[in-house]
Amino acid sequence: MFSIFKRKKKEEPQKEELQEEIVEQEEVEVVQNDVVEDNIEEKIEIDQESNLDETSKSKEQEEITQESKEEEQEQDQPKQSFFARALNKTLENLKSTIPVGVEKIDFDTIEEILIESDMEYEIVEKAMTGLSDKISRKDLRHRLVSLFEHAPEVDTTNLPKPFVELIIGVNGAGKTTTIAKLANRYKSEGKSVILGAGDTFRAAAIEQLSIWASKIDVPIIKTKQGHDSSAVAFDTIHSAVSKGIDHVIIDTAGRLQTQTNLNNELKKIVKVCGKANDGAPHRKLMILDGTQGNSAIAQAKAFNEIVGVDGIIVTKLDGTAKGGALFSISNQLELPIFYIGVGESKDDLVEFSPDKFVDGLLDGIYTTN
């Protein structure tokens, strides 16, 4: 499915081409957040080092290495606890069902645990067919991990530039917050990012994304409420092409006056993205609210039918006991889960790993004490 990434870039399109598509002439505003060049005053320090003998120098070096090791460990720490955090409520809810200190667990108990975690019955059956009466962690792990067979294999070293992502999903799912998290992530990887405030249905949506843009310090393209969102998408991509920006992330509305309006708007945005840059949008990401568990699947199917979704981000896993729904979501939709959201801050986005997720769950199920 990622063959799209290999498509050749076409020449930058003529803006006139868009005129047929966009009926109204929009006034699109480019807000380039001040890229404050850090004018760090260079301090001239007296080179006291020269006075140090070799022994104290190597001692100093040791201390620095130790410090950076500790820093690395500190950085690793939250990443691990993110998965534990995502499954906290799910495991808490299962506490009374989970047997303590056994190596193998009864088939019926595992079935009950998985259903209780909001995995769909059909998927539970699929995962457990052929397993014996007493199930070991190793056997269950193998079955659960294989439910995420649609896990992505993305070569992030060779993405087209700009790499355009369209964020879709029902209102309140966490689209705007996730855009901020993604932008923050790309920025911390040293990439440049531009946002497109494509949810023009509500003024507050434009405002919300603008606030995030200035917090993260990335430029944003926006227009007035009610104006054409595909014009925003076009201008955002156009700006990224001319400025050599790596990542374009475009917000969309989760709700319009009617479902038909929403369908048409989304289709139009997709088409216009392709006109602005061949192959765009390179990823259409569906944002699903994790607290809705399995009921989010129907929603995702509807969006998939409208525009074709490339992958999923499940949000709010920190606040739900329905963590098991991720198995059904990925398996039923036959789509990869790229990230999970585990909080409201810009750092609360974790790259999804089937192995780590399953291990997080099994750590809570196969307890040793």
Ligand SMILES: Nc1nc2c(ncn2[C@@H]2O[C@H](COP(=O)(O)OP(=O)(O)OP(=O)(O)O)[C@@H](O)[C@H]2O)c(=O)[nH]1
């Ligand atoms: N706890 C938690 N809250 C989240 C997470 N992601 C988003 N939220 C919250 O969910 C609410 C809705 O998020 P938005 O990003 O505004 O959702 P949206 O899809 O853009 O909503 P509309 O613009 O109304 O369509 C906000 O209060 C967010 O802070 C998450 O991973 N965990």
Ligand SMILES: [Mg+2]
């Ligand atoms: Mg929003």
